[in-house]
Amino acid sequence: MKTIDPSSLSSFAPTGTVRVGINLGNPILANEDQTTKRLYGVTIDIANEIGRRIALPVQLIPFKTAGATVDAVKTGDIDLVFVAIDPVRGADISYTPAYIQIEGAYMVKAASPLKVNEEVDVAGTEIVVGKGSAYDLYLTREIRNASLLRAASSQAVIDDFMSGKGNVAAGVKQQLENDAKRYEGLRMLPGRFMVINQAIGIPKSRALYESTTAYLSSVIEELKQSGFVADAMKHHNIQGAKVAD
Structure with missing residues (x-):
C-alpha cells in the first residue's frame, strides 16, 4: 500500500481534518437519510477509507449540487470532492482516474415525436438540465442547434x-x-448521450497537489482492483453505473 509523505499530507489537509465535499445531487454517489441526516453512499465509503489510510478524521460536508462543491474547492473550504471529470472544472481541480462511470440520458413525454438521441439536437428543441452539472457542461460544448434551459x-x-x-x-x-x-406519461430515449466519469478531485491551489493526486490515484486504483468500489455499489444497491476501467 502506497503512503503519502508528510509534506503532501499537510498540504492536502491543512486543518488536520479531511474536509470532503459530498454532492447530494447525484443519488448514485451519495444520499442523506431524511430522518437522521446521516450521509451514506459509495463516495462516503471511499472518503472514510481514505481517512483511515492517512490516519486523519473525515468531515463530510453536503452540497445540493456538483456546481456548489466545485465552488467550495475554488474558495479552499474543502480538501476533496467527488465530481465528474470535466475540462472546465479541470482549470481548478486536479483529478484522479475515474472510479465509476455513469450514463447521461434523455427523457421525453410519451407523446413526443423524438425516438432516438440523435434527433434531440435540432432547432426548436429545448433541453432542461441541472445548472452546473457534468451533463450541463458537456451539452453546453456539444449541442449545436437545440437550446438549454437550466434548472x-x-x-x-x-x-x-x-x-x-x-x-x-x-x-x-x-x-x-x-x-x-x-x-x-414519460419515457426514456434508448441508450445514452454521454458517459460521465466520476473521480476524486482536489484543489490545484494547494502547493503539492500533484503528489497528492498521485497518491489518491494509487488509492483509487487499489480500491477498484480489490473490489472495494464494486462491493460498495452492491451494498448501496446502485444500478445504472459500473466500476470504471
Whole structure:
C-alpha cells in the first residue's frame, strides 16, 4: 500500500481534518437519510477509507449540487470532492482516474415525436438540465442547434420539465428514472448521450497537489482492483453505473 509523505499530507489537509465535499445531487454517489441526516453512499465509503489510510478524521460536508462543491474547492473550504471529470472544472481541480462511470440520458413525454438521441439536437428543441452539472457542461460544448434551459439543480429537472419547461429532460439515467416515478406519461430515449466519469478531485491551489493526486490515484486504483468500489455499489444497491476501467 502506497503512503503519502508528510509534506503532501499537510498540504492536502491543512486543518488536520479531511474536509470532503459530498454532492447530494447525484443519488448514485451519495444520499442523506431524511430522518437522521446521516450521509451514506459509495463516495462516503471511499472518503472514510481514505481517512483511515492517512490516519486523519473525515468531515463530510453536503452540497445540493456538483456546481456548489466545485465552488467550495475554488474558495479552499474543502480538501476533496467527488465530481465528474470535466475540462472546465479541470482549470481548478486536479483529478484522479475515474472510479465509476455513469450514463447521461434523455427523457421525453410519451407523446413526443423524438425516438432516438440523435434527433434531440435540432432547432426548436429545448433541453432542461441541472445548472452546473457534468451533463450541463458537456451539452453546453456539444449541442449545436437545440437550446438549454437550466434548472436550479439536477433534482429539479423533472419538476421543471413537467411544469411546462422544455421538451426534453437531460440527466443521470438513474436519477431521471427515480424522479419520473412521481409522474405518468414519460419515457426514456434508448441508450445514452454521454458517459460521465466520476473521480476524486482536489484543489490545484494547494502547493503539492500533484503528489497528492498521485497518491489518491494509487488509492483509487487499489480500491477498484480489490473490489472495494464494486462491493460498495452492491451494498448501496446502485444500478445504472459500473466500476470504471
